[in-house]
Amino acid sequence: MAKTKVTIGHVFKTIVWPRRNQLLVGLVLIVISRLAGLVLPGASKYLMDDVIPNNNMETLKILLLAVAGAILVQAITSFALTQILSVEAQNLISKLRVQVQAHIIKLPVRFFDNTKTGELVSRIMTDVEGVRNIVGTGLAQLFGGILTSIICLFLLINISPMMTVYVLVPVAIFGFISLKAFGKIRPIFRERGVINAQVTGRLTETLGGVRVIKGFNAEKQEIKTFEDGVTKLFLNIKKSLTSTSLLTSSATFLLGLASTGIMGIGGYMIMNGDMTFGDFLAFTLYLGFMIAPIVQMSNIGSQLTEAFAGLDRTEEILNTPLEDDPTVRINNIGQIKGDIEFKDVSFAYEEEKEVIKDISFKAAHGTVTALVGTSGSGKSTIAGMAASFLNPTKGNITVDGLDMSTITLESFRSQLGVVLQNDFLFEGTIRENILFPRPDASEDRLMEAVKAAHVDEFTDRFEDGLDTLIGERGVKLSGGQQQRIAIARAILANPRILILDEATSNLDMESEAYIQQSLKKLMEGRTTFVIAHRLSTIRQADQILVVENGQIVERGKHDELIAKEGRYHNLHQYQARI
Structure with a gap:
């Protein structure tokens, strides 16, 4: 399966733009919240420079009301933001899970043969969760943080251009480091999704096969296998935590240096009378409001990186071609009569390793075709192709004269019955x-x-x-x-076409006698393929195909094949002795 990489443009087009109204409202709420947050620094300046020196009680009351009102606005916008964006994010996660599950379940049977069930569960349930950081409050907070920083930057320049320039140097260095770091972190998050799927897959197998595990006293080795997987997952998480913590630590160090310099420069300017204490306090608070979103953006950036990694894997699975290709399967077959013909059919699970080699036969409607042979001879593969689970690599199969590969699977399988x-x-x-x-x-x-x-x-x-x-x-x-x-x-x-793969193998002799009567009635008028190791179950078949090494070595009815004294006769004699 080819790896895909989700681009920002693709995410914007498919995820962000369809939800532009909710995100726009969220952005407006973030802006209102951030602007309300800037009331406190401004009020602090007036408190220190005007209210306290002039002992102005009326202005103090107005300032307190303004700060309280700003806090109330922040609380209301925070609640509204959660209701609008976080709920929409969870709604999108639900829809994506349904979309991925619907796509996976329509993939070819061979895909499931090569992929663990638990891994697919992880693809459906876990990989899509990252979108909450795109549609949820994460993206809005990112834009809100940028806007807040820009507003604070102008306010800082207004108070002291020199101190602002000093602050911008470490901020620019941190921004450069962040851009480089996020490029390195994304593959780590993508690898985490792979490891998590593998661990989940093994765990699912372990719980499903618990009787086998206990039967062979293999608990210790299964515990060790799971422990190894969890350790591998831990090491990946440790790597990502190390990367993000280095990013956060560098932010703390660089911005701490800036704060130290501001303290020195501000103290010097106050002592020289070039800055009031209120200006210095306001500058410090505005600086905090500018720096906090920048540090927060590093965390949001990590979340968005994780989201993109999950979307990479989701896009990868959604790009896997479906089993029922509408450009190829164009014939919507009606009521099936049931004439099936294999014409020079070959099949290989791996390139140049054919398990079925140039077989040809006809199964007329209403007849029973039995497939016999040793284990691994190709019987189930032939039945799988007759059921449309597998497609021939060479030759073709026809149903009522139509090439099976051109028939829509829904119209064909609605008339198919399978007992495994x-x-x-x-x-x-x-x-x-x-x-x-x-x-x-x-x-x-x-x-x-x-x-x-x-x-x-x-x-x-x-x-x-x-x-x-x-x-x-x-x-x-x-x-x-x-x-x-x-x-x-x-x-x-x-069904019109019936596949019976060892359908009576798990029955005792008495039950089998009952079921044989039921099956005889069921098979009347239907095209039936029977796979059976117990040759006693297929005596009445219209034709018996003896399959060995992917080829039909004998064909005919029971009595005819016994009379030939060939491979079928040998199998029959062997079972009779047992």
Whole structure:
């Protein structure tokens, strides 16, 4: 996956500009707040130079009211700023999460084969959070800080040009250091996102495979693996903290030098009568108001750098091509008849390492095609291509005469049913899992599927029946019970094309006998692909393809292949002895 780098222009166009109204209001509120904050230094000058020397109580009252009013304005604008910008930032985060999740879920199956689930969770939930520093108060505070510094600069020049020039030298040096530092920090934040995704991915796998871990007494090594990942994350955070703290420390040092010089110059000017004590106090306070935003801007700059790093990774995932390319898949197929043909099809997961090599066969509508062979021979890859999960690297596959690669996936998969060896059940109830492909199905259709797959044989024994909670991935059910729910789900989907990958492998002999009857009924009038190691399950198939090393070495019906005494005969004899 090619790395992308989000530019300021891109962020402005896609994130900032669409929210210009909220940001403009936020900027106005920041300006009002900052201007209100400047009341105190001005009031202090008058207090020292006019009110106290003249013992003017009326003016003192006016000054106190002005300062109190300014503080109230600051409090109100701060609250309004949070409500407008912070809430909008969280709203944007929610929308981005939905957008990224919607994009990821439409990516090809091969993408998920090569990417950890936990890493994708991190991409969806964590990477987008940085935008709160762009749309939230961070960006507004950055502009507000710049504006405050500029206003204070003019006020400082008005009081003492010489002291102002002295202050600007360390401020300029700090600005130069900041620009250089942020360029170095951004890759650190980007790397943090990668490490965080890896750690999250491993943790997700660990929690999902806890039975395997305990079964092999491997807790210690998993704890060590997670510890190594967390340590790596810590070292990255330490590096970024070191960089940002050096930046803050340099600001403290340079601006501290400026304050020391101001103290000396100001003291000298007061003693010579060139400056009043009120002017010096006002200069010092204005200087604080100018310096505080500059130091704050270094922190905001770090936050914006982190935000850009997260957006880099978000943009990277959003630039990954979708599975259903609308420029290529232009045929919206109607009701599928079900004639599927493989024409000189080859497939490779890696370049020049073909796992399927120039295979050709036809699966007529309403027929059952069985794929047999040793593990790793290519059976599941062929079924995956028939299900449109994988695209051939050579040759083509047609559905009712149309090239499958040109058919929209939605129109094709809406007529596809899949039952896998280790089928996935969602946390929830048995009812919800069966209704998954057709959530609006009637109760009658649901019960037909339940009875056809003999799910009622065990749900009738449960206190809550079909509303029994099955736990994550159906852990509260036996393998056979899980498989029957998966088959009921496929029956309810009423597909035109059916893929059965070891669909009866987790069933005992009695359950399998029931399910074979259900499957026979399910397969009537549908184009079915069956992958089975147990050859007894495919005796009635219309054609059996024996796959070895990615090639079809034999084809025919059960009796024909037995009579040939070839590879299928050998497999059958071997299983008969077992």
